[in-house]
Amino acid sequence: MTATIQWYPGHMAKAMRRLAEDLRIVDVVIEAVDARVPGAGANPALERLAARKPRLLVLTRDDLADPLQTEAWLERYRAAGRIALAVHAKERGGAARLKAALAALPAQHRTARAIVVGIPNAGKSTLINALVGKNVARTEDRAGVTRAPQWFRVTETLELIDTAGILVPKIDTPEAQWKLAMIGAVPRARFDAEDVVTRFAAWARERGFDAVPDLETYAQSRGFVRRGNLVDMHNAAWAYMKDYNEGRFGRLTLEAPE
Ligand SMILES: Nc1nc2c(ncn2[C@@H]2O[C@H](COP(=O)(O)OP(=O)(O)OP(=O)(O)O)[C@@H](O)[C@H]2O)c(=O)[nH]1
Ligand SMILES: [Mg+2]
Numbered sequence: 001m002t003a004t005i006q007w008y009p010g011h012m013a014k015a016m017r018r019l020a021e022d023l024r025i026v027d028v029v030i031e032a033v034d035a036r037v038p039g040a041g042a043n044p045a046l047e048r049l050a051a052r053k054p055r056l057l058v059l060t061r062d063d064l065a066d067p068l069q070t071e072a073w074l075e076r077y078r079a080a081g082r083i084a085l086a087v088h089a090k091e092r093g094g095a096a097r098l099k100a101a102l103a104a105l106p107a108q109h110r111t112a113r114a115i116v117v118g119i120p121n122a123g124k125s126t127l128i129n130a131l132v133g134k135n136v137a138r139t140e141d142r143a144g145v146t147r148a149p150q151w152f153r154v155t156e157t158l159e160l161i162d163t164a165g166i167l168v169p170k171i172d173t174p175e176a177q178w179k180l181a182m183i184g185a186v187p188r189a190r191f192d193a194e195d196v197v198t199r200f201a202a203w204a205r206e207r208g209f210d211a212v213p214d215l216e217t218y219a220q221s222r223g224f225v226r227r228g229n230l231v232d233m234h235n236a237a238w239a240y241m242k243d244y245n246e247g248r249f250g251r252l253t254l255e256a257p258e
Helices: 010-025 045-049 065-077 092-103 124-131 173-182 193-206 215-221 233-245
Strands: 028-033 055-060 083-088 111-116 150-155 159-164
Touching: 010 045, 010 173, 028 124, 055 065, 055 124, 055 159, 065 193, 083 092, 083 233, 092 215, 111 124, 124 150, 124 159, 193 215, 193 233, 215 233
Parallel strands: 028 055, 028 111, 055 083, 111 159
Antiparallel strands: 150 159
């Protein structure tokens, strides 16, 4: 059950300390946040750790998020004086806009060292690949792919450090918990997929998102039925999450700006 999830594995505490060190030696901070969960998917510790650095906030997975919600979030960031953009990092256009946003930062930061930070699976390594223009950093759709910080040269004048995703030590609400699990930010061994999917489907039903099936219906229709007509809810739940993360139920943002 979600309530018993242990959210903060030991290596994340270590990564957090390492992040504080790395932040000291960089000129620019690129913060990757999944556009579907911009609230719970941000790391509030950055406000303190990176307060004095120029920061670029990148809403990732623009292609999977609701465009109106993304616009609302971007407006909110801009109102707060932050530089923010949304990208589909696997598209050429996304990479170009990201480069333009970096180039538009104050001149002294263009010849620079930049760090890419964010929660697990936010798309940090994919942003690096987009900036470098080839697949130099390993990416995969699960939390905890990048384990140790790694430097990459983007241009003669720009170096980037990719970092391991870090979850906040305490995730306040059950809503934030299932949402972060749903987008793949929580290591798979640390939550119950059936529980997470059930909460997601209930959330979608409340909002009238008809393209989102409940788990039982999904399991039946996708043939997750075992001998004796038993429904294999466990494997169905994992397939369901994968489908959501590939946009099969439409572009759904899980949090609106307050
Ligand atoms: N659809 C879509 N998928 C994306 C986008 N950006 C990244 N991904 C996918 O999201 C998954 C995770 O991306 P990564 O770059 O490995 O994420 P990360 O933040 O480096 O993850 P960790 O190293 O585990 O913390 C990969 O399967 C990427 O292909 C995007 O803009 N759109
Ligand atoms: Mg990574």
